[in-house]
Amino acid sequence: MSLPGSGAVPPREIDPDTMRKVLGHYPTGVVxxxxxxxxxxxGMAVGSFTSVSLRPALVGFFPDSSSTTWPRIREAGAFCVNVLGEDHQDVCRLFATRGADKFGALSWEPGPTGSPVLRQAISWIDCTLENVQExxxxxxALGRVVDLSARSGGGPLIFYRGGYGGLRLAS
Structure with missing residues (x-):
């Protein structure tokens, strides 16, 4: 059985720059x-994090296959997702820079899995690595949530159309 419209348009190669430009119109949180x-x-900055399942509690993110940090996180078998606040653009840029001393000026504490929980994070989700798919x-990368917490404070850091900002909710 085929779905309506399936196969109606043959797949074509999409230009990566065009894809990045168009999808840049979709705001993403930064962790x-x-x-x-x-x-x-x-650690590494990630803009492709999502909740996957409530039962069991699963989250996911999409590390780039060329990342030099991802193999170390994968081998560790556990990770912590640190949600950055709207005033943490500098933290995001630090973790997006290859070779930078990412933890030198930041305070952190080990979460339940031992993974660093950044004190700057507005929330954190500590996980064991459940599954990895190409x-x-x-x-x-799918993670099974071990523990999580949210702190009071400002809104999340948002990446949109190549820039950073915050989120202002209508009242």
């Missing part, structure tokens, strides 16, 4: 995914 590998904290030039 830092952290872990401990070889006794050292590691997804084009990225991976889909």
């Amino acid at each position: 830092v995914v952290t872990a401990v590998h070889g006794g050292e904290p590691v 997804a084009g030039d990225h991976f889909l």
Whole structure:
């Protein structure tokens, strides 16, 4: 059985720059995914994080296959998703920079899995790595939630059309 419209349009190669430009019109939250590998904290900025399931509690993110940090997080087998606040553009840029001393000026504490929970984060989700699937030039990393918490404070950091901002809800 085929779905209506399936196969009606043959697949074509989409230009990556066009894809990035068009999808840039969709706002995304910004998180830092952290872990401990070889006794050292590691982390990376991620703009593709999502809730997947409530039962069981699962979350997911999509690390780039060319990331040098992702293999260390994968090998650690556990990670913490740190949701950045609207005033944490500098933290995002730090974790997006290859080779930077990402934890030198930041305070953190180990979460239940041992993964770093950034004190700057407005919320955090500590996970064990449940599953990894290839997804084009990225991976889909699924995490089983071990513990999580939200702190009071401002709104989330949002990435939209190549820039950062906050979220203002209508009252």
